[in-house]
Amino acid sequence: MNILSLEFLDKIISILKTQNKKLTAHEITILFTTDDFYFLYKKDFQINNYLPILIKDGLVKENEELSEIEGFPNSEIKYYSLTINGLEFTGYVNKYYAELSTEQQNKEILENQLSLNKSIMLTNASVRSTNTWMLYLTLVIAFGTFVSAIYYLIEILKFYNLFCACSEK
Incomplete structure (x- = not known):
């Protein structure tokens, strides 16, 4: 086990x-x-x-x-x-380590720590991947917001005849 x-x-x-x-x-x-x-x-x-x-x-x-x-x-x-x-x-872990020699205990602890570090790194890699996708999605949304803001600013200026008055002549 x-x-x-x-x-x-x-x-x-x-x-x-x-x-x-x-x-x-x-x-x-x-x-x-x-x-x-x-x-x-x-x-x-x-x-x-x-x-x-x-x-x-x-x-x-x-x-x-x-x-x-x-x-x-x-x-x-x-x-x-x-x-x-x-x-x-x-506890089973305490009982297990009590039955091992000191050298075996150190080896087991090191292997378990490496296994834990590996699983944490895999979890961090998936988080980084998700964060990258979130960054791209945020940039797309920000660009869309910027474009719509410019469009509506132009429409407001047209409404008050402050924009492109030369095109009406």
């Missing part, structure tokens, strides 16, 4: 600890993707890949309850909450 997956697992545990209530998979996903850092990785995150791992490890429990929403037939909804082990768990 790669370090990003371990980060995802830790984030799910963190969300459940912070909320301190049972949540649906959809609610967890929404809270996950609203985090600024994890927003970058929302396309890589699939909650159904990580909840079974947390349940198998005994950190999260799954409960099914009947929904009683007016106008809808009763259906079972799965809720997730932390177990006692989940509340005391220090």
Whole structure:
């Protein structure tokens, strides 16, 4: 399992600890993707890949309850909450690094930092591309505004007979 997956697992545990209530998979996903850092990785995150791992490890429990929403037939909804082990768990990333030697830890941290820098640079490149298009669009709009301003200035001058009086003779 790669370090990003371990980060995802830790984030799910963190969300459940912070909320301190049972949540649906959809609610967890929404809270996950609203985090600024994890927003970058929302396309890589699939909650159904990580909840079974947390349940198998005994950190999260799954409960099914009947929904009683007016106008809808009763259906079972799965809720997730932390177990006692989940509340005391220090994190997959911490556990992973504790099992590595110092040299391996440094290598892993460097690789992860390079991967993060690469994803940030890709994001910045797309922002630059968008900014370039916005600049061109702004220039076109500014040119159109300038041309229309000149046209209406000429029309106003014609209306008050201050422009091209020689053409009326």
